[in-house]
Amino acid sequence: MSSRSEITEIPIIDWTLIENGQKDQFLSQLRHAFVVVGFAYLKNPPVDPALIDEMIKFGPRLFDLPQEEKDALSMVNSPHFMGYNRLGNEITRGKVDAREQFDFVTDATVPTWKKGDPVYLKFNGPAQWPNENSLPGFKATATEYLQQVGKLGFEFMSLLAESLHLPRDTFDKFYESPRESSQHWCKMVKYPVLDPSQGNQGVGPHYDSSFLTLLLQASAQPGLQVQSPSGQWIDAKPIPGTLVVNLGKGLETVTRGVARATCHRVLSPDPALGTRYSIPYFQKISQSIYLNKMVVFEEGVPLPADIEELVRSRSLTDLDAVNYSEYSYEISGIVQLIGRIKSHRNVGERHYPELTAEIFGTKA
Numbered sequence: 001m002s003s004r005s006e007i008t009e010i011p012i013i014d015w016t017l018i019e020n021g022q023k024d025q026f027l028s029q030l031r032h033a034f035v036v037v038g039f040a041y042l043k044n045p046p047v048d049p050a051l052i053d054e055m056i057k058f059g060p061r062l063f064d065l066p067q068e069e070k071d072a073l074s075m076v077n078s079p080h081f082m083g084y085n086r087l088g089n090e091i092t093r094g095k096v097d098a099r100e101q102f103d104f105v106t107d108a109t110v111p112t113w114k115k116g117d118p119v120y121l122k123f124n125g126p127a128q129w130p131n132e133n134s135l136p137g138f139k140a141t142a143t144e145y146l147q148q149v150g151k152l153g154f155e156f157m158s159l160l161a162e163s164l165h166l167p168r169d170t171f172d173k174f175y176e177s178p179r180e181s182s183q184h185w186c187k188m189v190k191y192p193v194l195d196p197s198q199g200n201q202g203v204g205p206h207y208d209s210s211f212l213t214l215l216l217q218a219s220a221q222p223g224l225q226v227q228s229p230s231g232q233w234i235d236a237k238p239i240p241g242t243l244v245v246n247l248g249k250g251l252e253t254v255t256r257g258v259a260r261a262t263c264h265r266v267l268s269p270d271p272a273l274g275t276r277y278s279i280p281y282f283q284k285i286s287q288s289i290y291l292n293k294m295v296v297f298e299e300g301v302p303l304p305a306d307i308e309e310l311v312r313s314r315s316l317t318d319l320d321a322v323n324y325s326e327y328s329y330e331i332s333g334i335v336q337l338i339g340r341i342k343s344h345r346n347v348g349e350r351h352y353p354e355l356t357a358e359i360f361g362t363k364a
C-alpha cells in the first residue's frame with residue numbers, strides 16, 4: 001500500500017488468526033486497517049454467539065415496551081446520560097437524528113461524584129434498567145454481553161498497541177485503575193423507516209468519543225456509512241458473525257493522528273427493508289486525564305518505517321464531522337460531557353446548567 005489509493009471497502013479481519021497462531025498476520029492487517037481506514041469488521045470475535053443472538057432478540061422487545069414504561073426510564077432524569085430517548089430527542093451537527101435509543105452501563109465500581117468533586121465525575125453512575133417483570137433476563141443478558149465485549153475491548157487495545165510497535169500495556173494508563181473497574185457502556189438503538197419528507201438522518205456525521213467502539217449490527221438492514229479519506233461514503237453493511245470496530249477521537253489524539261478516528265453516519269432504513277437495530281459498545285476512558293499530555297508517539301521521534309509508510313499513503317481531506325476536537329487542550333471528562341450535552345441538550349440543562357449555557361452561548 002505504498003501508493004495513494006482510494007478506500008472503497010472496509011477490511012475484514014478474522015479473530016481466528018489469533019487463535020491459530022497467525023498473530024503477525026492479524027497485527028499487520030490491524031495496522032493497515034486502523035492507520036489507513038479507521039474501521040474494520042472483526043470476524044469470529046471471542047464473544048459467545050448465543051449471547052449475541054440473545055442480545056439481538058432483546059432489541060425489538062425492548063422498544064416494544066409500552067411508551068409509559070420507556071418514558072419512565074427517560075435519560076433526562078440521569079446525570080450519567082443513561083436511559084431512554086424518544087425519537088427526535090438527539091442532535092448531531094445541529095440536526096435532529098431519527099433514532100430511538102436506550103443507553104446502559106454495567107454497575108459502577110469506580111467512585112462516583114460527591115460534593116466538591118469536579119463536575120465531570122457525575123458522568124459515572126448507574127443505568128436505568130427496565131422492570132425485570134417487563135423484560136425478564138434483560139439486565140443479566142446485557143450485563144454479561146457488556147462484560148464479554150468489554151474484555152474483548154481491552155484485549156483488542158493491547159493488540160492494537162502491538163500492531164503499532166508499542167508495548168502491549170501502552171493504553172492501560174488511560175483507563176480507570178485498575179482497568180477492570182471501568183464501567184462498560186452500550187446503547188440499544190432503533191432506526192425506524194421515515195417518510196421521505198422527514199429526511200434520512202438516522203444519525204448525522206460524527207466521530208466517536210474515546211478510544212474504541214465495537215458495534216453489533218443487530219438486524220439485516222444497511223444504513224451505516226463510513227467516510228473515506230477523499231470524502232466518499234462507503235456502506236458498512238451488516239455481516240453476520242462480525243462486530244464493526246472503529247476508533248474514537250481520544251485515541252486519534254494520543255497517537256497524534258497515527259491511528260484514525262473516522263467520520264461515520266447512519267441513514268434511515270429503506271422503507272422496503274424495515275426497521276434497523278444496532279448495539280454499539282463504547283469503551284470508557286478515565287475522565288481525569290489530559291490526553292494531549294499523554295501522547296504515545298513523541299513529537300520529533302521518527303515513526304517505525306512501516307507505520308510511516310501507511311501514514312504517507314493516506315490523503316486525508318476535511319471530513320464532515322467536527323466533534324471532540326477539544327481533546328487537544330481540555331481534560332477528558334469535560335470533553336466527553338461536551339459531546340453528550342451537544343447530543344442531549346435537555347439532559348445538560350437539567351444536570352449541568354452552567355456548562356450547557358457555556359456550550360450553547362446562552363450564559364447570562
Ligand SMILES: O=C(O)CCC(=O)C(=O)O
Pocket residue numbers: 189203208215224264265266278279280
Ligand atoms: O447504529 C450504528 O450503526 C452506528 C451508531 C453510531 O455511530 C453511534 O451511535 O455512535
Ligand SMILES: [Fe+2]
Pocket residue numbers: 206207208264
Ligand atoms: Fe458513532
